[in-house]
Amino acid sequence: MNTHVSPPSDAPLSSDDAVIRADEFDGIAASVEAAVLGKSDVVRLALVAMLTQGHILLEDVPGTGKTTLARAIAASANGDWRRIQFTPDLLPSDISGVTIFNQGTREFEFRPGPVFANVVIADEINRASPKTQSALLEVMEERAVTVDGVQHGVPSPFLVVATQNPVEMSGTYRLPEAQLDRFLVRLTLGYADPASELAIIRGDRLVTPEDLKPTVDAERMATMRGDARRVFVHDSIYEYVLRVAHATRDHRELSVGLSTRSxxxxxxxxxxxxxxxxxxxxxxxxxxLLAQPVWAHRLVLSPEASVGGRTGADVLDGILRETPAPSPGASGAPAGR
Incomplete structure (x- = not known):
């Protein structure tokens, strides 16, 4: 009797396996795109981040679909999700939970907060105070929260999808660099293209995030992460990433460049x-393709560059133009594949 034997975790990924995973991913993306019209590129990048188990920051003006995309991503995953509306009076305990005294058992017990979910939507994250924002720092990095000296692990997989409005500054607090660095990607939706916006105005979009069915579960995400680790990366690609990172660290317009984490x-x-x-x-x-969403939000401008109206994205664009990239032929699969 023939039995299928899974390849070792360090075995090179075959082209056939990659095509199978791409087809599965297309199904996930198609489901989310049914609720988020005209934003295929952003949806796909957001889902790449989700499958990588990286947190997502959606930044744009109101009414462009940030919360809809966040809810659609949550709906695509077969797990619990919670939404936290960030406000100036939100307390850290409103996120992480509290320890209370149970009169019946005469013991203290932990009551978990909304952060104990597979997908946490942090809506308008920059409207909460820095103290409350910091409550997310530990859980985003350690996937656990500490309350009264006791650490409590959150469910796995765990993903934070945060939204913020970068234009309306009244009543908001700037996200600190330490928290921005916790987000794998920062994405901007922009306005819908004319055809998609017309469909939305006419009411042709009948699918809401609540209508979506889960298209991927924790086991499937773990499988895809395992396969991604088997994707071949030529040394020239690693060296290219390092050259760009070093260029940001020595750039006169940047106070802080890219970290090893980035x-x-x-x-x-x-x-x-x-x-x-x-x-x-x-x-x-x-x-x-990934440079702007993965790196731009981690850069800290020098005071002179900031006053001059420059952005991290502007500086990164210049560095990418000046840093030679490997030729496409140098990054292919190793011989014998």
């Missing part, structure tokens, strides 16, 4: 992007 994040995300694109290897274009 270079590791790029490698992980590029592997997943290659996998869901049906390729068993990473190409230089994967890094270029």
């Amino acid at each position: 270079t590791v994040a790029m490698a992980r995300t590029a592997r997943m992007l290659a996998l869901v694109s049906g390729r068993p290897f990473v190409e230089p274009e994967d890094v270029k």
